[in-house]
Each structure stands twice: as structure tokens, then as C-alpha cells.
Amino acid sequence: MKSNMDDELSLDKIDDYNDNEPKEKRNIVRLVVIFCILVGAFFAYIQSSNGQYEDYVGTKEAPGITSTKK
Numbered sequence: 748m749k750s751n752m753d754d755e756l757s758l759d760k761i762d763d764y765n766d767n768e769p770k771e772k773r774n775i776v777r778l779v780v781i782f783c784i785l786v787g788a789f790f791a792y793i794q795s796s797n798g799q800y801e802d803y804v805g806t807k808e809a810p811g812i813t814s815t816k817k
Contacts, residue, residue, distance in 0.1 A: 758764045763772070 762768065
């Protein structure tokens with residue numbers, strides 16, 4: 748008779764447990780993280796190079812704060 752414990756998942760049965768992940772998978776994760784950082788840096792640069800921020804808080808009836816960078 749087969750025990751039900753043999754069918755249960757355990758961390759030892761997972762390929763990526765305890766630093767046993769394949770080198771290829773590790774490199775792919777690194778490339779994805781680096782790509783996301785580069786895309787975020789690109790958008791941050793584009794936003795900061797514009798030089799003006801059009802942030803207006805308020806309405807015509809109740810004027811608020813104009814925080815345009817001068």
C-alpha cells in the first residue's frame with residue numbers, strides 16, 4: 748500500500764529549493780530585473796529633463812496652489 752505522504756509536495760522536490768536553481772533561470776531573472784531598472788531610469792530621465800511640472804491643485808471657483816517649477 749502506497750502512503751499518501753509520497754504524493755505530498757515538499758520543498759525538497761522543487762528544483763529551485765536550497766540554491767539548486769539552474770544557472771539559466773538565474774540569469775534570466777537578473778536580465779529581467781536589470782531591464783526593469785533601465786526602463787524606470789529612462790522614464791525618470793525623460794520626466795526630469797522636461798523641466799516643468801504642471802501640477803495645479805484647485806478649481807476655478809476655489810483656487811489652490813500652483814507648483815510649477817520656475
